[in-house]
Amino acid sequence: MKRSEFLKLGALATIGLSIPKHAFPRQETRGKVLIVGAGISGIGAANYLQSNNWEVQVIEARNRLGGRIWTNRSMGKPVDMGASWIHESSGNPINKLAKQFQIKTKETNWESVNLYDYQGKKYSEKEVSKIIDEGDWVTKKAYKLAGRQTQDRSVSWGIRRVLKDADYSDKMLQKIQWRLSTQELDAAIEFDKLSAWGDKEDGFFGEDLIFPDGYDQVIENLADGLEIYTGQTVKEITTSNKSVKVVTEDNEYEGDFVIVTVPLGVLKKKNIVFDPPLPDSKIRAIDSLGMGNLNKIALKFNEIIWPIDPHFIGYLSRIKGEYPVFVNWAHYTNEPYLLGIIGNQYARKLDQMNPKTLRQNVGLALSKAWKKSIQIEDYRYSAWAKDPFAGGSYSYLPVGVKGKMYDALAEPQGRIRFAGEATNRGMSATVHGAYLSGLREAESIVSK
Numbered sequence: 001m002k003r004s005e006f007l008k009l010g011a012l013a014t015i016g017l018s019i020p021k022h023a024f025p026r027q028e029t030r031g032k033v034l035i036v037g038a039g040i041s042g043i044g045a046a047n048y049l050q051s052n053n054w055e056v057q058v059i060e061a062r063n064r065l066g067g068r069i070w071t072n073r074s075m076g077k078p079v080d081m082g083a084s085w086i087h088e089s090s091g092n093p094i095n096k097l098a099k100q101f102q103i104k105t106k107e108t109n110w111e112s113v114n115l116y117d118y119q120g121k122k123y124s125e126k127e128v129s130k131i132i133d134e135g136d137w138v139t140k141k142a143y144k145l146a147g148r149q150t151q152d153r154s155v156s157w158g159i160r161r162v163l164k165d166a167d168y169s170d171k172m173l174q175k176i177q178w179r180l181s182t183q184e185l186d187a188a189i190e191f192d193k194l195s196a197w198g199d200k201e202d203g204f205f206g207e208d209l210i211f212p213d214g215y216d217q218v219i220e221n222l223a224d225g226l227e228i229y230t231g232q233t234v235k236e237i238t239t240s241n242k243s244v245k246v247v248t249e250d251n252e253y254e255g256d257f258v259i260v261t262v263p264l265g266v267l268k269k270k271n272i273v274f275d276p277p278l279p280d281s282k283i284r285a286i287d288s289l290g291m292g293n294l295n296k297i298a299l300k301f302n303e304i305i306w307p308i309d310p311h312f313i314g315y316l317s318r319i320k321g322e323y324p325v326f327v328n329w330a331h332y333t334n335e336p337y338l339l340g341i342i343g344n345q346y347a348r349k350l351d352q353m354n355p356k357t358l359r360q361n362v363g364l365a366l367s368k369a370w371k372k373s374i375q376i377e378d379y380r381y382s383a384w385a386k387d388p389f390a391g392g393s394y395s396y397l398p399v400g401v402k403g404k405m406y407d408a409l410a411e412p413q414g415r416i417r418f419a420g421e422a423t424n425r426g427m428s429a430t431v432h433g434a435y436l437s438g439l440r441e442a443e444s445i446v447s448k
């Protein structure tokens, strides 16, 4: 499906939402759709179908909705442990939903960073701006260079060549490496594993927006009036010419169609039995696409002991990927919270730490940066790779794998439809991409 068609769907969904729930008597429904997964793609699809007079049942393994949209309120204030931003808000359908539901958002300035190194040196605004510009120049050039090779190359391949020609001093190189590690966070995978032929479209344009009171408000509003069963881990999906059956540990659900929205990381584990089995083309897509690792660590303090103005606190460590950046949650909420973002190799290291060591580890990094001892009152860590219902953060295109694998993952199988971020070739790894994939599959059923 072309992007313009996706955008049309976004607009349709917003119109659909204005139809009162259950406006049509049950007996007039056009059929029944089962939806596996209550993330944004599943909830978006369910909402669209119900608004179009289909009966819908959403079957969710967790005891909460939202999947990789997860606002944790257990420390007192809301902190997002999964998705945080509406990227490029102009034209982004999630921004339309946020406006429709009157959810507060705030703009993020990615260049507003207080950067400290491991010896407590704070870089000036001018220096930070230079580091960001140089780092961005390097990756942009690297993508271009590696992308135009006849053989698929990693982004690192391009970076090595650009750095070789650029002749930076060792000091500058170290700073550029910091910027590169913040960009690797975005990819949720090390650049040496990431294809420079990554098929990403440019999405939309405009500012990135954050939710000071939690991303889950989008889910809650969208899920209002839907029939959702939580705590139901799907084990088996059986289809015939006429119907579908979804089996969990303690229930069976029957319908005319099923939309499977479980993450790529879950499909990779192959714990859900499909009968008849999925074709080779689907298995190949599941096996070959990559699932990245990105985590959040939310820190609560007694009081705000850092400047409130910058949007981010950067940390230039000697260790690659060690807490490169913290969202200054205090800036957005006036509450004493920071939200560290960690990915890839360093996240895998944190995944193995016990809670006490993890708290000490992050505390030590911040006390080096700020040259003072600090007391963390409480913290939460996301550990998406260890989460049985996520199996990682989001999909990526590994070196040597073709972009059409995303399309193969999206391919319908009789009465089974597939949605979720990893089925949206041009907009994978995003909330809006996941949402639009849900609408895509819902619309394919509605227009049948």
Ligand SMILES: Cc1cc2nc3c(=O)[nH]c(=O)nc-3n(C[C@H](O)[C@H](O)[C@H](O)COP(=O)(O)OP(=O)(O)OC[C@H]3O[C@@H](n4cnc5c(N)ncnc54)[C@H](O)[C@@H]3O)c2cc1C
Binding pocket: 036, 037, 038, 039, 040, 041, 042, 059, 060, 061, 062, 065, 066, 067, 068, 069, 081, 082, 083, 084, 085, 086, 087, 232, 233, 234, 235, 261, 262, 263, 266, 272, 294, 295, 296, 382, 384, 388, 389, 390, 392, 393, 394, 419, 420, 421, 422, 428, 429, 430, 431, 432, 434, 435
């Ligand atoms: C740390 C992090 C930061 C991110 N930041 C951003 C950001 O700032 N902006 C952005 O646009 N995107 C961001 N993303 C990506 C975005 O969160 C995802 O692309 C999107 O939320 C995925 O939605 P989905 O519906 O495809 O999958 P999910 O939200 O994962 O939904 C799938 C659902 O299926 C359920 N499920 C799994 N297995 C089973 C089973 N066997 N039976 C029943 N149910 C099952 C899961 O519990 C889940 O609820 C981030 C992701 C992470 C992890």
